Every structure is written in structure tokens, then in C-alpha cells.
Amino acid sequence: MGFEFDNMNNTIILDVLREIGNIGAGNAATSLAKMIDKKIDMKVPVVKLLDFDQVPELLGGPENVVCGIFFKIEGDMTGSIMFVLDQKSAFNLVDLLMPRENADFDEFTVSALKEIGNILAGSYISSLSGLTNLKIKISIPALSIDMAGAILSVPAIHFGQLSDNVMIIQNEFIEVLEAKSVDGYFFLIPDLDSYEILLGSLGVTL
Amino acid sequence: MSTMVKVGMADLKVVSHPDALTTLGLGSCVGICLYDATTKVTGMAHIMLPSSKAIRKNENVAKFADTAIVELIDQMEKLGARKSRFVAKIAGGAQMFSFTSQNDSMKIGERNAEAVREILKNMGIPIKADDTGGNFGRTIEFYSENGKLIIKTAGKGIKEI
Numbered sequence: 001m002g003f004e005f006d007n008m009n010n011t012i013i014l015d016v017l018r019e020i021g022n023i024g025a026g027n028a029a030t031s032l033a034k035m036i037d038k039k040i041d042m043k044v045p046v047v048k049l050l051d052f053d054q055v056p057e058l059l060g061g062p063e064n065v066v067c068g069i070f071f072k073i074e075g076d077m078t079g080s081i082m083f084v085l086d087q088k089s090a091f092n093l094v095d096l097l098m099p100r101e102n103a104d105f106d107e108f109t110v111s112a113l114k115e116i117g118n119i120l121a122g123s124y125i126s127s128l129s130g131l132t133n134l135k136i137k138i139s140i141p142a143l144s145i146d147m148a149g150a151i152l153s154v155p156a157i158h159f160g161q162l163s164d165n166v167m168i169i170q171n172e173f174i175e176v177l178e179a180k181s182v183d184g185y186f187f188l189i190p191d192l193d194s195y196e197i198l199l200g201s202l203g204v205t206l
Numbered sequence: 207m208s209t210m211v212k213v214g215m216a217d218l219k220v221v222s223h224p225d226a227l228t229t230l231g232l233g234s235c236v237g238i239c240l241y242d243a244t245t246k247v248t249g250m251a252h253i254m255l256p257s258s259k260a261i262r263k264n265e266n267v268a269k270f271a272d273t274a275i276v277e278l279i280d281q282m283e284k285l286g287a288r289k290s291r292f293v294a295k296i297a298g299g300a301q302m303f304s305f306t307s308q309n310d311s312m313k314i315g316e317r318n319a320e321a322v323r324e325i326l327k328n329m330g331i332p333i334k335a336d337d338t339g340g341n342f343g344r345t346i347e348f349y350s351e352n353g354k355l356i357i358k359t360a361g362k363g364i365k366e367i
Contacts, residue, residue: 052215052254062231063345065360070303142303147360149215149231150343153254154302156215157234157314160254160269161261164216 016202017188018047020131021169024124025186029173031123032116036096036175043172049165055152058170058185059086062149066090067105069117069143070154073125075136077197079190081125082155083117084148085182092180105145114141124186132201155187162192210347213237216269218251220281223350232298232344234315236271236322239295239346240278240331241353247287248350249278255314256321271321275329292331295355295367296322297346299338315339335367 025045033040056062067090073079085093091103094112118141129136144151152166159166169186190198208224215235219227223246229237232252240249251274255261258270267273279289299319319338326333337344337357347356358364 053217056231063360068302072305139305142305144302144341145360146302147231147233147343147345150233150300151302153215153231153233153235153343157254160216163263164266164269 014047014049016199016204017167020128020202021045021047021186021188023131024127024188025169025171027123027127028120028171031119032173035116035119038096038175041174043174046170047167048170049163049167051165052156052160055156055166055168056148058168059084059148059152062147064148065145066148066151067113067143067145068151068154069113069121069141071118071121071125071141072139073136073190074139076134077132077136077190077194077201079188079194080154080158081121081138081189082151082187083121084151084185084187085113086148089182089184092175093182093184096175096178096180096182110143110145114143117141117143120184121186124188128188132198134197134201155189158189208351213250213252215252216254216266218249218268218274218278218281220247220249220278220285221350222247222285226347226349226351228345228347230345232346233300233302234298234318236296236298236315236318236338237344237346238271238275238278238322238326239297239348239355240282240292241295241348241350242282242287242291243293243353244291245285245287246350247282247285248348248353249282250346250348251275251278253318253322256317271318271325275322275325279329289329289331293334293353294326294331295335295348295353296326296333297337297344297355297357297367300340300342300344302341302343304341337365337367 029042213229227250258264299315345358
């Protein structure tokens, strides 16, 4: 394997992944705005490498209950993509689509979150596909509502095979009229043998 | 006064009586708890992967089941514990997301738990309690006073093993 994840800070590779993050997140915001037919502002996504222990802190600590929506990536490159929200952001996101009576992860909320996650991750992956000319698609979503540490162990373990860091793409969407804010985190997790395919398709030689 | 010492992800810690150990929000990782009832020396590791062998970046011994268990035994013996008296309790190894068509990378929790059992068996350390698998996260607390392991979940209650 010619790929060294931990040396990325000083290389062009992190910039490339950051750019993929920016464009993917921009497309995801546009899709969200179309879906709810409201104006959505998006803060510039923050792409960073974090230590394992820092990641759950972003979501209120390892025991804080959060929502993770997970997809497998299939096609020319393989891996997975996960979208994680804390409870408040998850409820705000569903409320944008359709106001609900109780703040709970009931059946409606869970299926709405799966559907929104599907559209966000789908537009992210389609922009990645457009940039790289790789034929890729996402699986049906799997959703889990549980402790942040437990949900984030999934990307941490995948990245852990390469590194002591996790790459995280932080996105904030703000619905302009009601100023409802949704803070979401994407984890793009290529399988080990797909890093070369992904970066090679963007002209980065390892 | 006893202190509750926190063990992070890919981390391990050893304490003496009366201190206790905890790790928060275990998912597919496995918490390995070792105890010597005579000296009350207590150890905990929070491992992420089964084996350091196929991984090039493997300096952090606490990240892998094989190297973490060796290091834990070593540190506990330095505090006066004896390996022949050790008993183990393990928890975690969940599968947080499931799909109908499973590939190996999704079953990492199961593989972690399996590797831990195998290594402990080879080391001759009996497993007194095993709370692994399922699709939910766990916070664990391990007490040097009596080797009790408390397992907390989000929505599935608290139990003692």
C-alpha cells in the first residue's frame, strides 16, 4: 500500500479530499433546499483530521445519544459514507421537512431521517462520481440511534487500519427563515484498496 | 478516596485498589478487563482491531487485541499482580449498522470479540463474563474492590456481570 494517511497534513492529498468535501457538501445543501423548498445557507465545510478521542467530543461526548445514517459505497471504488447528527440537529432537520408534535425518535422521524440522509449522501457521492469519473453509488441506508462513541467507533475502526486519526467533514446547514440550524458530520471512508483508485482518478499519484 | 480512571479509545490503563476503571461508549471496539483478586490489581484495554500483524501503522499497542493484552499483563505484573491468578471480563464488539448482504468489514465487532477470546485462551486466562455482540453501545465500569463489571447502555438499562 503506497498510501500514508498520517502524512497528509502537509500534502496535496488532504487538499484534494477537502475539495471533494466542499463540493459534495455544497451539492448536498442544494438538494436539501430543493427537497424542503426553503432557502438553505451553508457554512464552508470544515475538513480535518482528529485523534480518536476528539471525535466524540464534537457530538457532546462519547455517551451522548446521536443519530448515525450509514451507507455502503459500491462500484468502481468501495467503502462507506456516514452522516452523523446530534439529537437537536436531527429533530431540526426533520422539522424542516414536516413539523412534528413530539420530540422523539418515533417511526416517522426515523424514516424521514433515513430519506434525508439518503438524499444528502447521494448528492455527495454523485458529486464525487462527477469529479472522478468513477461509477459509484450508495446502498440503502442503515440507521442507528445510540451513544456517540459507539456510532463513531465504526469510522474510527476503518481509519484505524491506516492511521491514528479520523478524517471528518463538518457541515452546518441553516434554514434562513426560521434560523433552524443543522450541524452534521460526514465521514467518507474508502476501503483500503480504494484510496489509490480515488486519488489516482483525480490525478494524484502516490 | 477511590478514583474512576478513564480509558480512551485505543488506550489501556492499570490501577490498584481502591481505584476503578471506565471506558465510555464502546461500539464495535472491545473492552478487555483483567483482574487479580489477591492483589486487587485491575486493568482495562479499549481495543479497536483484532491484530497488529497485518497493519503497518501499529506503534499504538493499545489499539490491537494481540498487543494490548500482552501490554496489560506486563503493566499489571509490574504492580505485583500474577498472571496465573488473572480472570477476564469482556464487553463490546457490537455491530452498529447491519445490512442484509454482509461483508467482512461490517463484522469487525464480532471479529474483535473472537480475537480477544482466542488470545485470552492461549494466555490461559479464564473469561468469567462475556457481554459482546448485539447492535448497541456500552459504557463499562470495572471495580478493583471486587472485580465487578457494570455495563450501561442507551435505552437497554444497566447490568452487572
